[in-house]
Amino acid sequence: MEKFFEPKSIAVIGASRHKEKVGYAIFKNLLSSRKKVYPINPNAKKICGRIAYNSVLKIKEDIDLAIIVIPAKFVPEVLKECGEKDIKNVIIISAGFSESGNEKLEKKLVDIALKYNIRYIGPNCLGTINPHQKLNATFFGKNPKKGKIAFISQSGALGVAVLDRAIEKGMGLSLFASIGNATNIGFSEMIKYLDKDKNTKAICLYVESLRKGKKFLNVVSKIKKPVIVLKGGMTKKGQEAAATHTAALMSENGVYTGAFKQCGAIKTESIYELFEIGSYLSKNKPIKGNRGIIVTNAGGAGVLSADAFEKNGLELAKIPKSIIKKLDKELPMEWSRSNPIDIVGDATPERYKKTLDIIKKGNFYDFIFIALTPQKMTNPKKVAKILVEFQKKSKTPIFSCFMGGELIKDGKILLTNENILNFEEPTYGIGMISKMVK
Amino acid sequence: MEKFFEPKSIAVIGASRHKEKVGYAIFKNLLSSRKKVYPINPNAKKICGRIAYNSVLKIKEDIDLAIIVIPAKFVPEVLKECGEKDIKNVIIISAGFSESGNEKLEKKLVDIALKYNIRYIGPNCLGTINPHQKLNATFFGKNPKKGKIAFISQSGALGVAVLDRAIEKGMGLSLFASIGNATNIGFSEMIKYLDKDKNTKAICLYVESLRKGKKFLNVVSKIKKPVIVLKGGMTKKGQEAAATHTAALMSENGVYTGAFKQCGAIKTESIYELFEIGSYLSKNKPIKGNRGIIVTNAGGAGVLSADAFEKNGLELAKIPKSIIKKLDKELPMEWSRSNPIDIVGDATPERYKKTLDIIKKGNFYDFIFIALTPQKMTNPKKVAKILVEFQKKSKTPIFSCFMGGELIKDGKILLTNENILNFEEPTYGIGMISKMVK
Numbered sequence: 001m002e003k004f005f006e007p008k009s010i011a012v013i014g015a016s017r018h019k020e021k022v023g024y025a026i027f028k029n030l031l032s033s034r035k036k037v038y039p040i041n042p043n044a045k046k047i048c049g050r051i052a053y054n055s056v057l058k059i060k061e062d063i064d065l066a067i068i069v070i071p072a073k074f075v076p077e078v079l080k081e082c083g084e085k086d087i088k089n090v091i092i093i094s095a096g097f098s099e100s101g102n103e104k105l106e107k108k109l110v111d112i113a114l115k116y117n118i119r120y121i122g123p124n125c126l127g128t129i130n131p132h133q134k135l136n137a138t139f140f141g142k143n144p145k146k147g148k149i150a151f152i153s154q155s156g157a158l159g160v161a162v163l164d165r166a167i168e169k170g171m172g173l174s175l176f177a178s179i180g181n182a183t184n185i186g187f188s189e190m191i192k193y194l195d196k197d198k199n200t201k202a203i204c205l206y207v208e209s210l211r212k213g214k215k216f217l218n219v220v221s222k223i224k225k226p227v228i229v230l231k232g233g234m235t236k237k238g239q240e241a242a243a244t245h246t247a248a249l250m251s252e253n254g255v256y257t258g259a260f261k262q263c264g265a266i267k268t269e270s271i272y273e274l275f276e277i278g279s280y281l282s283k284n285k286p287i288k289g290n291r292g293i294i295v296t297n298a299g300g301a302g303v304l305s306a307d308a309f310e311k312n313g314l315e316l317a318k319i320p321k322s323i324i325k326k327l328d329k330e331l332p333m334e335w336s337r338s339n340p341i342d343i344v345g346d347a348t349p350e351r352y353k354k355t356l357d358i359i360k361k362g363n364f365y366d367f368i369f370i371a372l373t374p375q376k377m378t379n380p381k382k383v384a385k386i387l388v389e390f391q392k393k394s395k396t397p398i399f400s401c402f403m404g405g406e407l408i409k410d411g412k413i414l415l416t417n418e419n420i421l422n423f424e425e426p427t428y429g430i431g432m433i434s435k436m437v438k
Numbered sequence: 439m440e441k442f443f444e445p446k447s448i449a450v451i452g453a454s455r456h457k458e459k460v461g462y463a464i465f466k467n468l469l470s471s472r473k474k475v476y477p478i479n480p481n482a483k484k485i486c487g488r489i490a491y492n493s494v495l496k497i498k499e500d501i502d503l504a505i506i507v508i509p510a511k512f513v514p515e516v517l518k519e520c521g522e523k524d525i526k527n528v529i530i531i532s533a534g535f536s537e538s539g540n541e542k543l544e545k546k547l548v549d550i551a552l553k554y555n556i557r558y559i560g561p562n563c564l565g566t567i568n569p570h571q572k573l574n575a576t577f578f579g580k581n582p583k584k585g586k587i588a589f590i591s592q593s594g595a596l597g598v599a600v601l602d603r604a605i606e607k608g609m610g611l612s613l614f615a616s617i618g619n620a621t622n623i624g625f626s627e628m629i630k631y632l633d634k635d636k637n638t639k640a641i642c643l644y645v646e647s648l649r650k651g652k653k654f655l656n657v658v659s660k661i662k663k664p665v666i667v668l669k670g671g672m673t674k675k676g677q678e679a680a681a682t683h684t685a686a687l688m689s690e691n692g693v694y695t696g697a698f699k700q701c702g703a704i705k706t707e708s709i710y711e712l713f714e715i716g717s718y719l720s721k722n723k724p725i726k727g728n729r730g731i732i733v734t735n736a737g738g739a740g741v742l743s744a745d746a747f748e749k750n751g752l753e754l755a756k757i758p759k760s761i762i763k764k765l766d767k768e769l770p771m772e773w774s775r776s777n778p779i780d781i782v783g784d785a786t787p788e789r790y791k792k793t794l795d796i797i798k799k800g801n802f803y804d805f806i807f808i809a810l811t812p813q814k815m816t817n818p819k820k821v822a823k824i825l826v827e828f829q830k831k832s833k834t835p836i837f838s839c840f841m842g843g844e845l846i847k848d849g850k851i852l853l854t855n856e857n858i859l860n861f862e863e864p865t866y867g868i869g870m871i872s873k874m875v876k
Contacts (some may be wrong), residue, residue, distance in 0.1 A: 025814065095783075099737075100772050139814060142844075155738025157783050161811035161841035168843025208741060232738055237754055238745030244737070244774045270865035271742075271841070299537075299682070300593025300670055303646060304709075307676030316675055334538050336682045345533075345595050373599035376463065376577060403599035403709070405606025406580075427708035428866075 001193040003089040004121065004185075005130045005175060007064035008035060010137070011056050011087070013078050014069035014094075015039030015047050022093065023069045025139035026127065033135045036061070040078075056085045065089045067127065067137055072096030075123065076108040083116025091137060092122035098181055099124050099244070106183055113184050125180030126156030129163070131173055132199050138178070147172015148201035148282035149275070150194045152187060154179055154208045155232070162271065171279060174199035186211060188219045195223040202282035204274050205265075208232045208242040213259060220263040226281040227265040230274040231256055266435050273432055280421055286438040287397050289366035291317040294340035295355055297347040297378060301371035301403060301426060302340035308430035314437070316340070317365035323358060330354045345375045349382035356390050367397040367433065371426055372411075374404045380411030388418040399433055401426050439631040441527040442559065442623075443568045443613060445473060445502035448575070449494050449525070451516050452507035452532075453477030453485050460531065461507045463577035464565065471573045474499070478516075494523045503527045505565065505575055510534030513561065514546040521554025529575060530560035536619055537562050537682070544621055551622050563618030564594030567601070569611055570637050576616070585610015586639035586720035587713070588632045590625060592617055592646045593670070600709065609717060612637035624649060626657045633661040640720035642712050643667045643703075646680040651697060658701040664719040665703040668712040669694055704873050711870055718859055724876040725835050727804035729755040732778035733793055735785040735816060739809035739841060739864060740778035746868035752875070754778070755803035761796060768792045783813045787820035794828050805835040805871070809864055810849075812842045818849030826856040837871055839864050 010030055016023035023041075030037045031048060039047040042054045053059055056066060056078070066087045068075055072094050082090055090113075097106040106123070113120055121128065127138035131146045140159075144166045153159040156178040166173060174197065177190060187205060194200045203225055210216045220227050233242035234256065260267045266281075268274045292314050296302040309316055316339045319327075324337060331351065336342035341359075343351050352370070359365070370387060374380055380402055391398050400415055401423045402408040415422040423429025448468055454461035461479075468475045469486060477485040480492045491497055494504060494516070504525045506513055510532050520528055528551075535544035544561070551558055559566065565576035569584045578597075582604045591597040594616040604611060612635065615628060625643060632638045641663055648654045658665050671680035672694065698705045704719075706712045730752050734740040747754055754777045757765075762775060769789065774780035779797075781789050790808070797803070808825060812818055818840055829836050838853055839861045840846040853860040861867025 020814075022814065095772070153738070155736065155741075157736030157811045157813060158738035158742075158841070160813055161736070161739070164812055164842035164845045166843070168847075206738060208738070230742075232741035232745065235745045235748035237748040238741050240776070241737070241741045241744040241774070241778050241780075244776065244780065271863045272866070298593065298595030298599070299679075300591070300596035300644060300646070301599070303593075303670035303676050303679045304596075304668075306679040307670060307673045310673035310675040334534070336679070338678070338682065340679050342679075342682065373595040374602055375595060375598055376458075376460065403596070404602035405604070407602045409606075425709045428710070 001119070001189065003064040004091070004128060005135070006133055007089070009038070009061060009064050010035055011038045011040055011059065011063045011066045012069065013040040013056065013066055015041050015052065017044055017047050022139045025141060026067060026069055026093070026137065029136040029138065029141070033133070035135065038063070056081050056087065059085070063087045065091070067091045067093060069093040072102065072105060072123070076105070076112055079109060079112045079118065080116070083112060083118055088118055090118055090120040091125070091127055092120050093125060093127055093139070094122070095124040097123045106181065110183055120184045121177065122180045123183070126159050126178035128178070129173070129176040142167050144176070145170065145172045146174070146199070148174050148199065149204055149278045150175040150197070150200040150202070151204045152177050152179060152190045153206040154182060155206055156180065158206055158271070162275070171275065174201070182211065188212060188215045191219050191223060191227065195225055201225065202278045203227045204278040205229045206232065206274070217259055217263045220265050226286065228268060228274055228278045228281065229260055229265045230268050230271060268435065276421070276432055277435055280436060283419060284397065287367050287433070287436050288438055290434070290437045291315045291364070291366045292369050292433070293317045293359060293365040294369045294371060295352065296340055296342055296371035297345055297375060298371060298373040299342050301373060301401065302336070302342050305369060305371050305401070305426040305430060306340055308427050312431050312434035314430065314434050320362055320364055323362045326358045327355065330358065346377045348377050349379050349386055352383050353386045356386065360394060365396070366437070367399065369430065369433070370398065370400040372400070372402045372408070374407035380408040381414060384411035384414040387420055388414065391418070391420060399423070399429065401429055439557070439627065441502040442529070442566060443573070444571055445527070447474040447476070447499060447501050447503070449476045449478055449497065449501045449504045450507065451478040451494065451504055453479050453490065455482055455485050460577045463579060464505060464507055464531070464575065467574040467576065467579070471571070473573065476501070494519050494525065497523070501525045503529065505529045505531060507531040510540065510543060510561070514543070514550060517547060517550045517556065518554070521550060521556055526556055528556055528558040529563070529565055530558050531563060531565055531577070532560070533562040535561045544619065548621055558622045559615060560618045561621070564597050564616035566616070567611070567614040580605050582614070583608065583610045584637070585612055586637065587611050587642055587716045588613040588635070588638040588640070589642045590615050590617060590628045591644040592620060593644055594618065596644055596709070600713070609713070612639070620649065626650060626653045629657050629661060629665065633663055639663065640716045641665045642716040644670065644712070646670045651693070655697055655701045658703050664724065666706060666712055666716045666719065667698055667703045668706050668709060706873065714859070714870055715873055718874060721857060722835065725805050725871070725874050726876055728872070728875045729753045729803045730805045730807050730871070731755045731797060731803040732807045732809060733790065734778055734780055734809035735783055735813060736809060736811040737780050739811060739839065740774070740780050743807060743809050743839070743864040743868060744778055746865050750869050750872035752868065752872050758800055758802055761800045764796045765793065768796065784815045786815050787817050787824055790821050791824045794824065798832060803834070805837065807868065807871070808836065808838040810838070810840050810846070812845035818846040819852060822849035822852040825853065825858055829856070829858060837861070837867065839867055
């Protein structure tokens with residue numbers, strides 16, 4: 001598997017001189033990788049200044065990885081040549097196989113790979129990126145920065161959207177792979193590899209179908225890194241769409257939901273959730289229990305947060321009497337005297353600090369959720385500073401929900417820079433937190 | 439009711455010279471309204487250059503609206519004075535009534551109002567804003583721009599967050615009112631007024647409890663403007679929190695859900711949803727049916743969209759054979775031949791246009807959902823232009839989901855400027871669309 005992500009020499013079968021072609025985009029991306037890259041194209045003498053070969057068989061040096069980007073019908077023949085050249089790792093970008101009804105053509109690939117002991121990614125995929133090796137083996141023209149999240153996508157086009165968003169948000173990736181129809185290398189092989197990859201701390205998957213469900217279950221059960229899944233085709237209509245897309249096999253939703261639960265994978269409901277949770281778990285341990293404490297200066301935000309706790313199976317931690325007594329001394333008469341701890345609309349940053357200092361002494365909760373709206377005495381940036389300092393000293397996970405616009409902007413930026421996960425509003429955020437509980 | 443929102447003369451009981459006080463903030467906001475504003479404060483001679491009065495009874499001119507912002511225990515006395523001065527409209531900002539366990543004190547207000555025929559908003563509220571009159575009768579220091587959405591909130595602090603966000607996003611409001619404990623003027627009175635208000639096209643509510651449920655039902659059933667509700671305290675834990683916040687009465691969730699459905703109010707799940715739907719319905723009619731058509735260049739996005747359709751009770755419109763034939767002529771062989779219409783990863787803007795032009799001819803769907811990821815041939819900005827042109831000619835609602843980062847940015851801006859609702863990802867967006875179907 002290493003040769004997919006750390007190859008020393010690469011052949012691009014279908015490399016092109018024409019800028020509008022996929023074969024040009026991939027070759028160009030690879031040229032900036034400082035690897036040995038060989039263009040294969042019988043109709044060109046040179047491509048981007050490199051001598052082009054008729055076939056991989058014409059190259060004298062060893063090739064670690066071949067990337068195939070030619071029309072589907074020619075793929076079996078060149079895959080065979082890869083076998084003859086003793087290339088064991090191949091990425092097949094080309095589309096036009098089972099997803100377009102050409103099952104027979106796809107079967108040929110499976111057989112050739114078996115015969116020559118080739119492992120391939122694809123067909124019908126976008127390729128792979130390893131930011132830690134500056135290796136971009138896709139036709140996507142930009143590079144995400146180095147990070148700790150691996151993303152394996154069955155859909156290339158969703159992969160592109162995610163890469164583009166990751167780059168905009170400054171989110172780093174450890175590895176990216178689009179595995180397309182996945183008739184040889186599937187999720188299980190990828191996850192096994194990622195478990196050993198020292199750069200990867202969390203594994204995000206976009207799955208349309210698992211051809212080998214039991215194998216997936218076994219692999220995910222055994223690994224210690226968090227696996228976060230977005231499953232497309234969870235409904236009948238979605239499955240029908242998936243069948244035309246990556247030739248995914250039909251199966252019961254219940255089977256997937258049950259299987260994910262059983263093996264400890266975290267099932268998410270949207271692309272956004274997949275990456276927020278992946279990002280959090282790449283830097284933090286899962287939350288150790290479901291007892292949360294809400295601190296807020298806004299009664300309404302406390303109510304919505306409490307609603308979201310109950311809807312998502314989280315528990316409002318019961319505040320011990322001794323802690324209530326201490327809070328009574330520091331907080332104004334109108335405070336809520338229960339969880340959510342409503343420290344009232346005129347709460348200063350100092351009042352947030354005092355409250356946190358008091359509850360810090362008790363061992364009655366697993367995480368803290370701060371809901372804030374920008375009122376007269378609030379000073380969101382100072383509150384953000386207090387939360388950051390608290391997080392540095394305490395091992396308890398702390399999440400925030402600063403609600404508003406301009407007035408909370410500086411506070412939000414500070415929180416994000418200091419790795420406190422801030423949500424725009426409580427309902428959605430608390431749903432996400434519930435999925436990060438161990 | 440008009441005098442709450444279009445008063446000619448206003449007395450601020452508790453106006454203050456001290457900048458950190460709420461009584462200063464309100465008085466200052468009102469001074470810039472170009473209304474006659476009188477400060478009432480027995481301990482000051484002048485406030486911001488205006489002669490201060492001992493009591494409203496000392497003012498010779500008629501007063502349309504009094505705003506009370508003094509400690510709770512003094513409120514009944516000054517409310518009485520308002521009655522004697524024949525002031526019929528009062529906003530009671532002061533907190534410390536039933537929400538803090540002082541039911542008796544609150545009962546006094548109810549009785550005095552009854553005796554003098556006073557209508558009051560509050561107590562325990564933030565006040566009101568009428569951008570069309572440049573009237574800011576709250577202690578919030580900024581002004582939202584004129585718009586078509588009215589927002590009535592039982593929570594002042596959530597109100598602040600929403601105002602701040604509205605200002606940042608450039609979202610206009612027709613009216614804002616925080617009604618707090620709502621022991622006199624409640625949602626029903628507000629909605630009745632808003633139904634007649636020519637500036638208001640959609641009514642958004644944050645509700646913690648309805649003291650007069652049947653009245654609410656009756657009023658909402660009769661009005662034609664869309665009413666969109668976020669209900670806090672839908673769970674047991676949420677209700678307990680609401681009880682300490684606005685002294686909301688406990689009630690069954692089912693009762694609320696059923697009631698909202700019966701009277702045609704749209705129930706939302708988050709602040710974000712409340713305003714996205716409110717904003718859409720303030721400018722557009724509800725969608726006339728639940729049959730949607732998905733057009734996408736990304737198979738995975740099509741799968742997730744189809745999943746969201748089914749989860750939210752939307753129907754994937756069946757494409758008539760005649761339309762399929764026409765599409766066959768224009769689209770590449772690999773297109774999905776069903777709904778979602780997957781026009782394949784290399785789709786150009788022109789291909790989007792051709793697809794829309796063909797389906798435009800059929801009457802088999804109620805809305806269009808465009809899911810796009812930024813691939814090699816995509817050109818998101820040109821696709822956005824095509825959608826804008828399509829929307830201008832067609833009466834069919836069109837929604838979009840441009841997924842990605844930098845590459846889709848220009849397209850997204852164009853869509854937003856031209857009033858096409860664009861979602862960041864399909865799951866959440868389609869949930870929202872389902873609530874806008876008539």
